[in-house]
Amino acid sequence: xxxxxxxxxLVIFIVLLTLPLYTGVYLLNVVDxxxxxxxxxxxxxxxxxxxxxxxxxxxLFGVGGYAAVLLHLNTGVHPLFSIxxxxxxxxxxxxxxxxxxxxxxxxxxAIVTLALAEIFRVIVRNLPDLTGGPEGTVLPSxxxxxxxxxxxxxxxxxxxxxxxxxEAFRRTRIHFALTSIRNxxxxxxxxxxxxxxxxVFIFGITxxxxxxxxxxxxxxxxxxxxxxxxxVDFTLLPIAMALLGGMHSTWGPVVGAVVLGGVSEFLxxxxxxxxxxxxxxxxxxxxxxFPRGIVxxxxxxxxxxxxx
Amino acid sequence: MANFVGSLKKSTVQIxxxxxxxxxxxxxxxxxxxxxxxxxxxxxxxxxxxxALILGIVGIINLAHGxxxxxxxxxxxxxxxxxxLDPLLSILPALPAFFLIGMLSYRAxxxxxxxxxxxNQLLLTFGLAMVLEQLANLLWTSRPIKLPLKxxxxxxxxxxxxxxxxxxxxxxxxxxxLIGLLIFLKRTDMGQAxxxxxxxxxxxxxxxxxxxxxxxxxxxxxxxxxGAVGAIFMTRHxxxxxxxxxxxxxxxxxxxxxxxxxxTGILWCSLILGIAENFLLSFRGYAGWADILFFALIVxxxxxxxRQRQVK
Numbered sequence: 001x002x003x004x005x006x007x008x009x010l011v012i013f014i015v016l017l018t019l020p021l022y023t024g025v026y027l028l029n030v031v032d033x034x035x036x037x038x039x040x041x042x043x044x045x046x047x048x049x050x051x052x053x054x055x056x057x058x059x060l061f062g063v064g065g066y067a068a069v070l071l072h073l074n075t076g077v078h079p080l081f082s083i084x085x086x087x088x089x090x091x092x093x094x095x096x097x098x099x100x101x102x103x104x105x106x107x108x109x110a111i112v113t114l115a116l117a118e119i120f121r122v123i124v125r126n127l128p129d130l131t132g133g134p135e136g137t138v139l140p141s142x143x144x145x146x147x148x149x150x151x152x153x154x155x156x157x158x159x160x161x162x163x164x165x166x167e168a169f170r171r172t173r174i175h176f177a178l179t180s181i182r183n184x185x186x187x188x189x190x191x192x193x194x195x196x197x198x199x200v201f202i203f204g205i206t207x208x209x210x211x212x213x214x215x216x217x218x219x220x221x222x223x224x225x226x227x228x229x230x231x232v233d234f235t236l237l238p239i240a241m242a243l244l245g246g247m248h249s250t251w252g253p254v255v256g257a258v259v260l261g262g263v264s265e266f267l268x269x270x271x272x273x274x275x276x277x278x279x280x281x282x283x284x285x286x287x288x289x290f291p292r293g294i295v296x297x298x299x300x301x302x303x304x305x306x307x308x
Numbered sequence: 309m310a311n312f313v314g315s316l317k318k319s320t321v322q323i324x325x326x327x328x329x330x331x332x333x334x335x336x337x338x339x340x341x342x343x344x345x346x347x348x349x350x351x352x353x354x355x356x357x358x359x360a361l362i363l364g365i366v367g368i369i370n371l372a373h374g375x376x377x378x379x380x381x382x383x384x385x386x387x388x389x390x391x392x393l394d395p396l397l398s399i400l401p402a403l404p405a406f407f408l409i410g411m412l413s414y415r416a417x418x419x420x421x422x423x424x425x426x427x428n429q430l431l432l433t434f435g436l437a438m439v440l441e442q443l444a445n446l447l448w449t450s451r452p453i454k455l456p457l458k459x460x461x462x463x464x465x466x467x468x469x470x471x472x473x474x475x476x477x478x479x480x481x482x483x484x485x486l487i488g489l490l491i492f493l494k495r496t497d498m499g500q501a502x503x504x505x506x507x508x509x510x511x512x513x514x515x516x517x518x519x520x521x522x523x524x525x526x527x528x529x530x531x532x533x534x535g536a537v538g539a540i541f542m543t544r545h546x547x548x549x550x551x552x553x554x555x556x557x558x559x560x561x562x563x564x565x566x567x568x569x570x571x572t573g574i575l576w577c578s579l580i581l582g583i584a585e586n587f588l589l590s591f592r593g594y595a596g597w598a599d600i601l602f603f604a605l606i607v608x609x610x611x612x613x614x615r616q617r618q619v620k
Contacts, residue, residue, distance in 0.1 A: 048427070051425075053427055053430050053431065100610070100611060101607055101610045101611070103614030104610045104613055104614050107369045107426060107430060108564065108606075110430050111369075111557065111564075111606070112603075112606060112607065112610070114557060115557050115602075115603045118557070118599065118603075119603045122596060122599045122600055123600070126596040232438075236438055239431070239434070243431070273445055273446055273449060273450075274443070275442075276438060276441075276442045276445075277442030277443060277445075277446060279438065280435045280436070280437070280438030280439035280440075280441075281435070281439055282435075283431060283432070283434065283438065284417065284432060284435040284439065287421065287428050287432045288417065288420050288421075288432070291428065
């Protein structure tokens, strides 16, 4: 059974790797966007498994993008390397913020992260010499000179890194630590888990993934701007995707991202103004009626039929 | 004990004295900072008060709070466009209309997550906030709207110093809401019941208080208040779908700073913040940074609170 599972993963991976051979540029672009949101949704869910909510994806995504673009422009490092540095910058920043605020958790942490995107936007806008101010900064050319196949591979690599990180967190001791923190912090603490240390660590890691994604995104489109890079889309869509697919798993956010990412292309064309409302509705409906999402609900049904 | 009370009083007096001295110095140096900061502070307070009421009694942190204010502003705008009603008069229809909207939101959505983990409550109200913002975007587009009203630019002159007097309406509104809420909570049966529910829902149920109905009333009352504030807000400021989000954040900062359940404290905290923010705004070139003040403050508050808890 297990061997078949890995074979299936391998086949899917090879199909994804060779996707540019059978699709056109437009479809490839759509898949790029889906993979970007998939990475964000996964990283959000990884933090959620510890019982903490972050509304700050857009902030760290933007920081990663700005760091990557500015480092590339000012120091001339290779774009790929600058993307890695962008992830590192977001991770370090999150580590500092986490150290400051994770002593108080729950709603305090959530509200601080809610402010992050806004704060970074203000900072970026007020440092015109470094960041280009409200207009943002445009790169002389997009990464790989806009070659869509190579771009796709870059985004795929980021998504695979996120999936591997998520699975690694699910299969190691960290999973038990985070789950027990989520279920009951006092019990976790009395079992010898350093709650604060684990939370800062996971916040740093997930933020680094968000920064990495932001760096890749910025280099693909060749520009960063306060309103584009810190857009609420990068917070709202991943949350809706993870909730729709199912929280606390790797495959939930992946399924949610694929389903919603496809739908979003359609929605954008149908309702240019306010198509984001659909995502808000999905969040509300998912929390109220099926908090375990598509994967959780189907998985339960699958188990039941097997038992019955 | 007596000693403790004595020292507390002494420190309170010292803080108050320092505040007054600072205010007097500021009045001579930058009088408009003091006056405008005071007015702005009262706007923050009047928005934060209903949110504090919901958080203190229903126990829900409503991330859609500012967006209900935004809806109130558009409601007043709508009435003005279709019936020509003055926005200030539209407070009267806004109160019952938003009470109803509050009731609907509570019955249809909020009620189901009362017993759920905090996580679900935060996500749900975040989703609600997005729905409201995008609904406004859909109905009125993202173009900022401002009504041309003559009376809002009324001003007074004191010596060589001219300042707007219309904005004192925020001061009046804040005091009215604060005193009204305090009287409601202390003097009426419903208010006493609400306090009891806020402290211990199960205990309140045991002594025969209808907990669900109390939650419904408090939630709807708060939404009604914040909707009416929206009508006042739109007379002076331009409105757009995302205008409320910042106020949700700032309201939460004030509540966290004052401590949950401390309504009067919110007014003092907003005074400090409103004046500090306007002080920063008064420096040319640094005005863009004023928005960060609240954020810096909430991080500071969280660090201090965490220390206090550790000491205990």
